[in-house]
Amino acid sequence: GQNIDQPTEMTATEGAIVQINCTYQTSGFNGLFWYQQHAGEAPTFLSYNVLDGLEEKGRFSSFLSRSKGYSYLLLKELQMKDSASYLCAVRDPGDKLIFGAGTRLAVHP
Amino acid sequence: DTAVSQTPKYLVTQMGNDKSIKCEQNLGHDTMYWYKQDSKKFLKIMFSYNNKELIINETVPNRFSPKSPDKAHLNLHINSLELGDSAVYFCASSQDLGGEAFFGQGTRLTVV
Numbered sequence: 001g002q003n004i005d006q007p008t009e010m011t012a013t014e015g016a017i018v019q020i021n022c023t024y025q026t027s028g029f030n031g032l033f034w035y036q037q038h039a040g041e042a043p044t045f046l047s048y049n050v051l052d053g054l055e056e057k058g059r060f061s062s063f064l065s066r067s068k069g070y071s072y073l074l075l076k077e078l079q080m081k082d083s084a085s086y087l088c089a090v091r092d093p094g095d096k097l098i099f100g101a102g103t104r105l106a107v108h109p
Numbered sequence: 110d111t112a113v114s115q116t117p118k119y120l121v122t123q124m125g126n127d128k129s130i131k132c133e134q135n136l137g138h139d140t141m142y143w144y145k146q147d148s149k150k151f152l153k154i155m156f157s158y159n160n161k162e163l164i165i166n167e168t169v170p171n172r173f174s175p176k177s178p179d180k181a182h183l184n185l186h187i188n189s190l191e192l193g194d195s196a197v198y199f200c201a202s203s204q205d206l207g208g209e210a211f212f213g214q215g216t217r218l219t220v221v
C-alpha cells in the first residue's frame with residue numbers, strides 16, 4: 001500500500017526555524033517533492049530530492065533518507081508569509097505523485 | 110502570462126448536471142494532469158496525459174472524461190454530477206511525467 005505521514009498542524013514564531021517531517025511507505029520510490037500551498041491557492045514547487053542528503057535553496061532546505069523512508073523540510077528565518085500548508089509527495093516508479101495530507105504551518109509574530 | 114490557466118474558478122451546479130472545466134498551459138510542457146483535492150486537503154491524481162495520450166487513469170468513475178485536443182489543453186468533462194464530486198479540481202503540467210508540476214489556480218466545484 002501507499003502511506004505518507006506528515007503532522008497535521010504546526011506553529012512557529014517569526015524569525016525561528018521549523019522542521020516539517022514526512023515519512024513514507026510506498027511500493028517503490030522515484031523521488032520526493034515538497035510543495036507549498038497557501039489557503040485557496042494552487043500548490044507551488046519547493047524542492048525535489050531523489051538521492052540521500054540535504055538540498056538547500058535559500059531559506060528552505062529539504063533532506064531525504066531513502067533507507068529510513070524519511071524526509072524533512074527545514075524553513076529558516078520564518079516570515080509571516082510562510083504560513084501555508086506544506087505537501088510532501090512521493091514519485092512512484094510509474095512517475096505518479098502520491099501526496100500526503102499536508103502540514104498546516106501557522107507563523108506567529 | 111499565466112502559465113497554467115483553468116476556467117471557471119468557481120462552479121456551483123445541481124446534482125445530475127453535466128459540466129466541463131477547461132485547462133490550458135503555455136509552458137510548452139508535454140504532460141498535463143487533473144488532480145482532485147477533497148475537503149481533507151488530500152491531493153489525488155485523476156488523469157495524466159503525455160502529448161495528448163492518456164498515461165495515467167486512476168480509479169475514477171466513468172462519469173469523468175478527460176479530453177486533450179492538443180498538448181497545451183486538457184479539459185475535464187463530468188456527467189451526472191453527484192454531491193460527492195464537490196471538491197477543488199486542479200489542472201497541472203510538467204515537462205516530463207512525474208516531474209516538477211505547475212498547477213492552475215483550481216476550480217472549486219460545489220454540487221448542490
